[in-house]
Amino acid sequence: MRSMSPPLAPSPIELQRKNDEPALKPRVQRIVQVCKMLTYFVLVGLGARILQEILQEVSSTTYLAEFSRVSGMAANIIDVNKNADDLLITLFALIITFVLSVPVAWVHSLTKTSAPDPSLTQTLVVLSVIVAGVMLLLEDNLARAFSLVGVVAAVRYRNNLIDPKDAAYVFLSLALGMACGLQAYHVGLLLCFFACAILLVLWVFHAGAPTVGEGQLVELLKGNEKKGKRTPAEAMAWLTADARERVEAELELQSRYIMLAAQHQSKGGKRPNCVVTVKTTGSPDAINEHLDDHRGKWELLDSRGDENGVTTLDYLGRLGKKHTPPAKLLERLRSCDPGVTHVEFRSLRKMVPEKANPDLPEGDLSSPAEPGTSPADVRSTH
Amino acid sequence: MKLIERIVQRPERNVGRGDFATRLLATFVLGALVVTVMPQANVEFPMIKISLLAATEVGLITLMLGLFLDTKTHYAGLQMFLGSLAMFWLARRQLPWAAAAVGVAIIAVGIINLVTRRSRFNQVFNLSSIREVIESTP
Numbered sequence: 160m161r162s163m164s165p166p167l168a169p170s171p172i173e174l175q176r177k178n179d180e181p182a183l184k185p186r187v188q189r190i191v192q193v194c195k196m197l198t199y200f201v202l203v204g205l206g207a208r209i210l211q212e213i214l215q216e217v218s219s220t221t222y223l224a225e226f227s228r229v230s231g232m233a234a235n236i237i238d239v240n241k242n243a244d245d246l247l248i249t250l251f252a253l254i255i256t257f258v259l260s261v262p263v264a265w266v267h268s269l270t271k272t273s274a275p276d277p278s279l280t281q282t283l284v285v286l287s288v289i290v291a292g293v294m295l296l297l298e299d300n301l302a303r304a305f306s307l308v309g310v311v312a313a314v315r316y317r318n319n320l321i322d323p324k325d326a327a328y329v330f331l332s333l334a335l336g337m338a339c340g341l342q343a344y345h346v347g348l349l350l351c352f353f354a355c356a357i358l359l360v361l362w363v364f365h366a367g368a369p370t371v372g373e374g375q376l377v378e379l380l381k382g383n384e385k386k387g388k389r390t391p392a393e394a395m396a397w398l399t400a401d402a403r404e405r406v407e408a409e410l411e412l413q414s415r416y417i418m419l420a421a422q423h424q425s426k427g428g429k430r431p432n433c434v435v436t437v438k439t440t441g442s443p444d445a446i447n448e449h450l451d452d453h454r455g456k457w458e459l460l461d462s463r464g465d466e467n468g469v470t471t472l473d474y475l476g477r478l479g480k481k482h483t484p485p486a487k488l489l490e491r492l493r494s495c496d497p498g499v500t501h502v503e504f505r506s507l508r509k510m511v512p513e514k515a516n517p518d519l520p521e522g523d524l525s526s527p528a529e530p531g532t533s534p535a536d537v538r539s540t541h
Numbered sequence: 542m543k544l545i546e547r548i549v550q551r552p553e554r555n556v557g558r559g560d561f562a563t564r565l566l567a568t569f570v571l572g573a574l575v576v577t578v579m580p581q582a583n584v585e586f587p588m589i590k591i592s593l594l595a596a597t598e599v600g601l602i603t604l605m606l607g608l609f610l611d612t613k614t615h616y617a618g619l620q621m622f623l624g625s626l627a628m629f630w631l632a633r634r635q636l637p638w639a640a641a642a643v644g645v646a647i648i649a650v651g652i653i654n655l656v657t658r659r660s661r662f663n664q665v666f667n668l669s670s671i672r673e674v675i676e677s678t679p
Contacts, residue, residue, distance in 0.1 A: 195608050202608075206601045213594045220587045 248342075252291050256339035259351040260287035260332055266355045267328045270362035279320075283328055287336035294340020327358075416475075417510050419460060423475055431458070431475045433483065434505040438471050441498025449495050450474055453488055469500065483508065563603055563617035564655050568648055570596050571624050575644035578628055580637050589632055596625035620651050 264283040268275060297303045320326050331354050338347030360366075398406065416434050424430040435457065437446055443462065450457040457476040464470045478485060484504045492502045577584050577592055584592075600621030607615040624647040631640035 199605055199608050202601050202605050206598055206605075209594050209598050209601070213591055213598070216587050216591050216594070220591075 249292070249295055252295055252339050252342060253288055255344050255347065256288050256291040256336055257284065259335050259339065259347050260284045262351060262355050263287070263328060263331055263335065266358050266362075267325075270324075270358055271322075276325075279325060279328075283332045286329065287332040287339070290333050290336025291340035294337050297340075413505070413507075413510075416505065417507055420475060420507050421511065423458065429477055430511075431477045432506065432508045433476055433478050434460070434507065435474045435476065435489070435492070436471065436501075436503040436505070437474070437492055437499060438469050438501040439496060439498045440468050440470070440500065441496045443470065443472055445496040446472065446492060446499070449488070449491055450476075453485075454478075454482070480508070559606075560613040560616060561655070563614040564620070564651060567600070567603075567617040567620045567624075568651055568655075570599065570621060571644050571648050571651075574625060574628060575641045575648070578632055578637050578640045578644065586632070590629065593625045593629040593632065597622055597629070600625060616654075620647060623647075 260283060264280045267283055268280045293307065297307060320329070331350070335347050335351055338344070338350060420431045420434075435450075437443075439446065447459070453476075457474040460473040460475045462470060462472050483506055489502050489504055493499055574593060574596055576582055577589055600618050600623075602618075603614045604618030604622060607613060607618055624644060627643050627647075628640040631637075631643060
């Protein structure tokens with residue numbers, strides 16, 4: 160019989176794996192990264208000091224005098240007064256640029272109506288600082304300016320901005336950078352303040368925004384459909400919750416009628432293309448008589464009554480283009496019986512379902528909507 | 542070559558991700574500096590200074606690479622940076638033999654760490670230059 164062996168001691172690899180498992184939280188990781196970045200800059204400063212020492216030695220060494228450019232560079236770098244002066248001016252310009260660009264980014268994130276774009280917001284700050292640095296480099300030197308044009312032309316930095324207002328922010332950021340880079344701080348300050356104030360005022364008063372109503376929504380949908388763009392979800396987002404519920408219910412009913420019309424199409428025959436809904440408190444006989452006499456070949460789809468004694472009748476039929484909408488028929492239906500309270504006509508012309516649902520029971524309007532019969536499944540062939 | 546193969550075949554040794562290569566580089570650089578610092582080499586002080594400071598600069602760059610390029614070159618960077626700086630300090634004080642001795646000592650420590658065991662420095666900072674090797678081990 161084999162004796163049970165003691166559990167094996169963890170191998171060095173397992174121990175190492177256990178030790179190396181990253182247990183740091185994202186916040187701690189970010190702090191570690193920031194510390195590493197600071198350490199890096201400390202090392203860069205240390206390296207610059209050592210480099211200065213090396214170059215100082217190189218410039219004073221006789222047997223390296225042949226390397227005139229190296230000696231010149233060394234002498235230039237050692238010129239501490241000039242460098243300190245430049246450093247202070249650059250630092251001041253960059254700090255002012257940063258201070259002025261922050262409100263621009265702030266106003267941008269504040270007035271953004273669509274999805275927030277942190278990338279662009281951060282770019283607005285960084286871009287102005289970079290432009291300020293570039294302007295400091297260029298000074299009044301035409302040759303440097305031409306070189307910059309050549310270099311920038313080689314870089315594909317352009318991006319399509321979805322919101323045209325974003326372009327204004329980018330230009331504002333550029334202008335701030337230019338103003339501070341050219342040491343026209345007063346211009347930058349005034350520009351920043353004025354532009355931010357204008358943008359905030361426009362945002363508060365919704366300048367240029369149309370007054371949105373359901374009628375305009377329908378126009379928008381029609382316009383978009385004509386252009387080949389079908390963005391009902393986008394249009395729905397404009398509405399209040401109540402209005403959205405009404406529109407959605409209406410669309411669902413319409414899609415149900417379209418499905419039923421497709422199912423009532425006789426083999427080789429033509430598809431019904433309209434629905435008449437009549438609400439009455441009286442007998443439906445008079446209505447049926449009127450519809451029997453009419454050319455539309457109306458068929459009763461559904462008849463349902465409510466607690467108040469009102470019966471709702473849905474008739475499916477087919478009419479020619481010239482007779483749509485059937486104004487006279489509707490007028491006759493309204494006056495045929497004193498109990499008729501409401502008559503509604505709904506055209507289904509050129510509306511076909513994406514795919515006919517064979518499981519939907521014929522004439523059953525009261526059944527809940529099938530999963531596959533959402534308004535999105537109905538395709539209009541305008 | 543046998544030594545290199547032996548080290549590479551034993552992943553528990555902490556010499557992956559550029560660690561081994563930079564440690565070898567540091568050893569050779571410090572060896573060259575020891576030779577330069579010795580009085581028998583007859584190298585003038587300005588040249589020694591430039592060489593030692595250049596090595597310090599290389600050590601700093603190696604250290605910076607370790608910080609941000611996800612390479613494990615901290616050990617070699619510190620070795621070169623501190624070693625060269627210590628040698629420069631001693632050489633400037635007219636102690637060339639002491640500078641050479643310090644250089645030899647640092648090289649010796651580096652070789653011992655390289656051949657026999659993991660880097661204490663990496664252990665202190667919980668750095669692993671063989672993480673990928675361990676993770677890929679089933």
